[in-house]
Amino acid sequence: MTSSTISYKNHRFPPQIIARAVWLYFRFPLSLRLVEEMLVERGIVVSYETIRRWCRKFGAAYAKQLRRKKPSRKDIWHLDEVVISIGGQKHWLWRAVDQDGYVLDEIVQTRRDTKAAKRLLVRLLKKQGLSPKRIVTDKLRSYGAAKRDVMPGVEHRSHKGLNNRAENSHVPLRKRERMMQGFRSVGGLQRFISVFSAVRNLF
Structure with a gap:
């Protein structure tokens, strides 16, 4: 480095x-x-x-x-969002990881809706340079709406139990958040x- x-x-x-x-x-x-x-x-x-x-x-x-x-070339993307409080205001950290847990992208947004989900997908496509074979998310409907608009031909599996890979990716950051007493x-x-x-x- x-x-x-x-x-x-x-x-x-x-x-x-x-x-x-x-x-x-x-x-x-x-x-x-x-x-x-x-x-x-x-x-x-x-x-x-x-x-x-x-x-x-x-x-x-x-x-x-x-x-x-080490650019990721995996073809299954797991997407998830987690709430983070900044200065007493609720924000959402949107994150995408591949099937090996490699973080593809993440973005802090103030909303948890279709517009925010679409912004994440557009960033992902731009950075990765290709579409995945499949995306896996929780039951948040915003993902489905954004996927139909941005990558309509990609398979989408939406189930709470299938998305442990993305949910587990938040754990290290949560530990740092507690140690740092939050973000400013x-x-x-x-x-x-x-x-x-x-x-x-x-x-």
């Missing part, structure tokens, strides 16, 4: 240390202060605020590199999950 395409200009720490700190934070259920302590044990003195800035600045670039290493903004959550899922897909 230290490609020459990423600029580390004006950073006094080597790229390897920066990448290590960012990886530790997103891969394991660690707070920024715990990452700071782990680095201190190795003789690297850096504040948790600096680590926070590294995560914000380099996280997206690292995630982009990781996605290039939609943008902050979207940035976090972009890196968090890319790291978990490969490690």
Whole structure:
């Protein structure tokens, strides 16, 4: 995660240390202060605020590199949505995973309706570059309506018991959410999950 395409200009720490700190934070259920302590044990003195800035600045670039290493080509997509409270307001995290649990895409939205489901499907088709053989969802009717509009020829199985793959994919994020005492903004959550899922897909 230290490609020459990423600029580390004006950073006094080597790229390897920066990448290590960012990886530790997103891969394991660690707070920024715990990452700071782990680095201190190795003789690297850096504040948790600096680590926070590294995560914000380099996280997206690292995630982009990781996605290039293992693009998913599976043909069954499991879709699900989970409620997340941000600043006392209800939001929905829409997520798609393949049959192996590889996160294909996820997006934070304020609605849980056909328009929101359609937005997820359109993003998926654009990112994956192909349609799946089948999508699997819970009983939310919005999925069926969106599927008929976006990918009418794709098989759709809608059953609560069939969608454990997508539902289980929320568990790691729920653990981090509790540890972080929630998320403060939609943008902050979207940035976090972009890196968090890319790291978990490969490690």
